[in-house]
Amino acid sequence: MAAKDSVSRRQFMALTGGSAAAAAFLAACGSDDDSGSTAAETTMPAKSGGSSETEQFGKGDLGIVNYALTLEYLEAAFYADVVKSGLFKGAELKAIEKFGQEEAEHVEALTQAAKALGGKPAPEPKAEFPLENAKAVVELAGTVENLGAAAYLGQAANIQSPEVLASALAIHSVEGRHAATLNGMLGLPITPDGAFAKPADAATVLKSVEPFIVG
């Protein structure tokens, strides 16, 4: 399986450089804004997978699952704090509660996935979020959800296990739904990257959430 993967990968890489549409399509893989990883990825055997940034959370798929779990903990905590803040009521509050509930379900699923991989689930980070006014909160929610969707997209090709990949994809598109909903509320484009969503690597994502982690 691994050998077959790297063969098709090499064939694929040899074929790149054709039409503009295909180039744009494959640029969505993120090789354009992540110059360091492109060369490494083409020569790296498929089996070794994973990015070094997620290895701090564990090896291979476990590291990716625990990285995602850390992000989901932050999202779930954020929505829980927003619900408690009293800044929203009615339909808006209901939507926030629904999103928060879904993030909590992601936390649960990823915790189980980490255990199924024989690993220890990442601990919940201690987080604090600025909750000054409703508008700023929706803006932060939009930023967090778009980043979350990009984070999953950035890891999809690094995942080795088909089961873990299926779960990650099932979560990824839900993050995309959340992001589009919040963008709509903010009067921003629902597909800010156009027809092809852009990924974010773990280093970028972790740097973005760092200000909210207090311990």
Next chain:
Amino acid sequence: MTQQELAHPELAGIQVDEDSGDISRSEVILKGALAAGAVYGTFMVGPFVRKALAMSDGGDVGILNFALTLEYLETKFYEEAKSRAGAKGELKSLVDLIAKDEKQHVEALTATIKQLGGKPVAEPKFDFPYNDTAGFLKLAQTFEDTGVSAYNGAGPAIKSKDVLAAAGSIVQVEARHAAAIRIQNKEEPSPDAFDPPLDEAQVLKAVEPFLA
């Protein structure tokens, strides 16, 4: 199967007809996916597609051709909707935006299939059964949710990591469309925490009758 038993009767009305006498595998899988969605609900589409693609053994080109067939359907649907759905204001802008995105998906998939040495499937003929804006929106929601489930179902079968990453960038856009269309329909933009729900064993058993 009577209409009352269908989870999505509007899907059962979709006609997918090949131009030539040569029915492509992608069309067969798309018809099966629509049938699975009509009978059991769109959450059945992903697992159906995953199994159908695994059984058809067409490799990444087979998967991309299936995705292309789906994007042909969406492109045609939204192009037609510009003059047929009676969309105004915000919905009109949304229809224009989605039509543009879907067209780009068709172009990108066509180019990628060629780059992989494959032959892109021809566009089938479609017939979309709706008479008004509400009928259009209902069908749009089902197509977008079906699209998300189909890409998610196909994902783990993709061999090339680059094709997988690119398919991921498309499915996220489909999910964003789905959320926006659902809001127009006054429905929950993300009805479940997982797209699709993950009770696969049951699902696979249920769609078995649709697999040749």
